[in-house]
Amino acid sequence: MVHRVDNPVPRKSGPEAAVARGDAGTSDYPDHLDSGLLKVTSVCVLAAIMTILDTTVVNVAQRTFISQFGSTQAVVAWTATGYTLALAAVIPMTGWAADRFGTKRLFIGSVVLFTAGSLLCAVAGDITQLIAFRVVQGLGGGMLMPLVFTILTREAGPRRLGRLMSVLGIPMLLGPVGGPVLGGWLIDDYGWRWIFLINVPIGVVAVTLAALIFAKDRPSGAEPFDIVGMLLLSPGLASFLYGVSSLPEHGSVTDPQVWVPAVIGAALVAGFVAHALLRAAHPLIDLRLFTNRVMALANAAMLVFAAAFFGAILLLPSYFQQLFHQTPFQSGLHVIPQGLGAMITMPVAGRLMDRQGPGKIVLVGITLMCTGMGVFAYGSWHQDAYLPVLVTGLVVFGLGMGCTMMPLSGAAVQTLRPEQVARGSTLINVNQRVAGSVGTAVMSVILTNQVNRSDAVSAANRVAALQEQARTSGRPLDPAALPAEALRPGFAQQVMHDLSHAYTMVFVVAAVMIAAAYLPAAFLPRKPVAHGSPAPVG
Incomplete structure (x- = not known):
């Protein structure tokens, strides 16, 4: 059974005809997740897993x-930053291109480009090539x-979107976990x-299955491309x-390397808003979609x-x-309880x-996430309760x-x-990308500021730097070069105490931010909805 993934020629009945007419209602789709739909979903999940994993796997x-390349942290960080900026640059034009x-043609082309970028990354001979090929991946x-x-x-x-989203949630979990x-x-x-090499066979399989399972495209091709919008939004988001x-590297919004590109980017985005x-x-991203109350609230x-x-x-x-x-591998294992919690609740x-409708379940999720993050913050402050408290907090957080x-x-x-x-899918993905980048920067700055207030942690960082210098030079560490704080009794305990306090502050702020989502989520619909419906709350 071959399912369509784009607007086909109208037929007398069924979801395909309804979508082609633009008036699909709930009666046009079956209630169950049939085999054809699950085949299309499996191909989509395969490609999504590949791209989401690559967002986090490079961090370790x-x-x-x-x-390996004899480089510095500032340069190597561009292997992640370049990938993120490339993502942000192309996301806005996805709706128009689709x-x-x-969607079939664009899906296959995107997977091919990502897979080729992965292969190029694997054969990179220096850090400059690796950064450039990561941009191709992005x-x-x-x-x-x-x-x-x-x-x-x-x-x-x-009527089936919620259940299907729970399937799509698998790669969303596999990325960070x-x-x-x-x-x-x-x-x-x-x-x-x-x-990077592990992506190559996955990409080949995804392209092959998409070519076999996805129905032939019948694109509309009616709207002209918004060139002005692209010239404003894509570089604006990237900048x-x-x-x-x-911000985390420079530590202050007053640093020119932070505020200059941020202000330029914000000005370009504001220009796009006015233009759209x-x-x-026919703007690149249709901001008029926000007149749909549910779209705006979500x-x-x-x-x-x-x-x-x-x-x-x-x-x-x-x-x-x-x-x-812990080692990177061990620390990754300790995040698994969060993923297990999410896998329990996601199908439900x-x-x-x-x-x-989404209203009730989202409110339950926010409550669980706030609780779990609060429990984890408590456990990070009281390290003696590590196993029973931290793991419990991660599980509850994952459930939410x-x-x-x-x-x-x-x-x-x-x-x-x-x-x-x-266009709506593009909008929600731009929103997620901007929110994730801002949140990561804010949390990192909070942690850095908390750490910098600690003389003990600063001394520990100095000791670590001296040890690294001694290791690379092959000469023994000179005890006279050690900071005075590092020689005081209880130094190690003080470092752990201050680090624990710094992380606790981050997790408390995260819990408060998640709680702020209550306000818009409280107005989400609490009844089943259909395409184009006003979706009443009550």
């Missing part, structure tokens, strides 16, 4: 890149997540090149995110939630490494969303994440008309 390889060329991977949302939303219909584990294992046992991502609302007949909740979630989750591996002296959340992330993404596009889905 940073020290390896430094030693409508113009068709250009291919940036369109895939919006495309996956578009394909599955059109295929599922509103499985990335550090997979990266640590591959680097330790096979070498850093395999964190803004570059400035924001530079006042001048463009994006508002996602903005706050994603900033807190991605900012806090990125620091969990370093928390375990610094306070419990999907079914409830289809039956009752399974009830929040994908229902919010589904709610954002659930009430859109079929012809609006591609």
